[in-house]
Amino acid sequence: MREIRFSGYGGQGVIRCGLITGKALSLFDDKFATMNQSIGPEARGSACSSQVVVSEDRVLYPYITRPEILVAMSQDAYEKYEPELREDGILIIDTDLVRMRPARGKIKVFGIPSTRFAEEMGNRIFANLVMLGFFTAVTKVVTPEAMKKALPGLVPSRFLDLNIRAFEKGYTYGLEQLSQTNIGVAEEKSKTPATKPTPAKARKGKK
């Protein structure tokens, strides 16, 4: 069983990320996947998230207990959800939007300027698809074919091609990063701590 959390601020399409991933896994990758989202006032504009639980059998407990994969597309989301990530988990960030502390334990870190890439494509609205492509490449939780098949119905049909292009942009960037050594990436990230609070302190205040 694998537990994934997509997080960011309301409007970035992080719920859509969960929907696309869950649909891809359930309908096209022959897995069982549930998707739950944070709803309510806290999800409007501030840290918001969707959670996907993936399993070979029926999911019995549809919520995340200790996420293995965290995708953080905003500083708030990173601060709020990073402390619950497993020590051997995977952290994926938008490098322009998240300034991270040194990674804990054996956490593997992958970063992509997804919003900037989307803006270069013409609209930052595609940032979540760039991120999904990247996520698909570096985690291999889901196949890229399934993800692309899942898009119709979940993105406006007239923008389907652009969404696929955004996905592929992120996917290719992900494969390039993988071809370098993962540990190298994580270490490089951890050399540039930007925020003041120590991990322990930040962990205490949140959640």
Add this chain to the structure above:
Amino acid sequence: MKKVKADPKGVLTGAHYLDGDFAIAEGGLAAGCRFFAGYPITPSTETAERFAERIPYVGGVFIQMEDEIASILALIGASWAGVKSMTVTSGPGFSLMMENIGLACMMEVPLVIANVQRGGPSTGLPTLTGQGDMMQVKWGSHGDYEIIALSPDSPQECFDLTIKAFNLSEMYRVPAFIMTDECVGHMHEKVVIPPAEEIEVVNRKMYEGPKDKYLPYKPDKDHVPFMVKAGDGYRFHTTGLTHDERGYPVINAECQDWCVRHLVDKIRKNAHKIIEYKEDGMDGAEIVVVSYGITSRVAVKAIQDARKAGIKVGSLRLITVWPFPEERIKELAKKIKAFVVPEINLGQIRREVERCAFGQAPAIGVPHCGGWVHNPDDILRAIKEAAK
């Protein structure tokens, strides 16, 4: 009562990734529901949204009403006009519906109400889960009456059981309820909608005799009276007052006895046909976990762990919570050591199990006030405790 195939117009055949709320709307459309009146309330709003979005393509009416009181009244009117009708609500909205749910029971109108339960009482936890309305659905309106309530554990069952609710409601001329909760309502999962010809739909028994001889409350052999379509020229009267076979008010104890017993008997005497539950591992079971809805799903994990620990645990999962499988609980109580009843309330169905067990086996609750589903370990602990 007529069994037919579903109208393909309302059936979105294929594999989908839907949340429970959406699946309820799709189930309603597949069952032939063509009228929806409701007032949006979290966490049930998505059902109304989905219905409103889909109904122009299927043909039918969606009305956003001024409140939940009016919603049920609109359903009663539409149903008497011959259209299958449903609404959806939660928490305070369900409380507001109570008076007219009684009216629907008294008038014997088929309709379906989905309650996506959230934490209560009052406005409670608008965005978080609960199962605290399980007794309210049975006893919420005043007087003696019976209803049918089903409890799905997944979006797939939200779809399947909404069709079943419509079928039972049409069969017995009674309001039927989908008692789901926020967790299932907002959980996205694979939902497979079969082709229309594989979906069996039940339509109410229609009276076809002379127009001036119709008696709207004369029970048939199966205790259920025939219906007509208002506006088709049949002369009849219907009221919330105690009434005779013609539907005219008769305010005395004799008619009250006849009228109320009929409302109760048509469900109680057909209960064996209505009740559905799923059992697992009952052979030699010492402990039986009785659960429903999302809790029954989380409980599977606890049951698996308990079996690994060598405890003989069976599972009785209620599909219909009302009418309650009284006889089955009575039988089991004679053979087993104890029942364990996890639920997201402080013991509503546990007390029902206790009542039916008649002192033969204790019913140990795993209560939860709402806001989240059970941690499976809490259920496991109760199983271990019961097995001691």
